[in-house]
Amino acid sequence: MLTHLIAVGRMKPGPERELFAHYAARLNPAPEMREVEEKRNLPPAKLKVREGELLLAAVPKGAFIVAMDEHGRQLGSLAFAKKMCGWRDEGIRDVAFLIGGADGLDKAVLDRANMTLSLSDMTWPHMLVRGLLAEQLYRAHAILTGHPYHRE
Numbered sequence: 001m002l003t004h005l006i007a008v009g010r011m012k013p014g015p016e017r018e019l020f021a022h023y024a025a026r027l028n029p030a031p032e033m034r035e036v037e038e039k040r041n042l043p044p045a046k047l048k049v050r051e052g053e054l055l056l057a058a059v060p061k062g063a064f065i066v067a068m069d070e071h072g073r074q075l076g077s078l079a080f081a082k083k084m085c086g087w088r089d090e091g092i093r094d095v096a097f098l099i100g101g102a103d104g105l106d107k108a109v110l111d112r113a114n115m116t117l118s119l120s121d122m123t124w125p126h127m128l129v130r131g132l133l134a135e136q137l138y139r140a141h142a143i144l145t146g147h148p149y150h151r152e
Helices: 015-024 044-058 077-089 107-112 128-145
Strands: 002-008 031-037 064-074 094-101 115-118
Touching: 002 044, 002 128, 015 128, 031 044, 031 128, 044 094, 044 107, 064 107, 094 128
Parallel strands: 002 031, 002 094, 064 094, 064 115
Antiparallel strands: none
């Protein structure tokens, strides 16, 4: 199963990018990062709609879409690993995790998503979410393969 992180904005060199790269490099295949960005200076409401269009256009055809949203379902690491295993066992080839910009995801993205997931009740910077999600993907892999990285 291939995983795709499709996110608004371009990561600059720094700790957030290093965190994502650190965990992505531990996975084989590594999650594919696709970044989308609207360069025009649009009013916030129109920008959010445009970002949603760009995110959805970047989703691989037929992919299972997980919208990363603060109001989404929260899963512990074991439950997330079971979800990943279930998707794999169902024959889902691509899972696309969509990460919005500073104002979150447009309603069209949330409506199209197969699942809406939250990392926490806390609000995280959208650039940091990439690294946190990559770590959870690696942790799920470790749980499913019996690697000692995850300790209960």
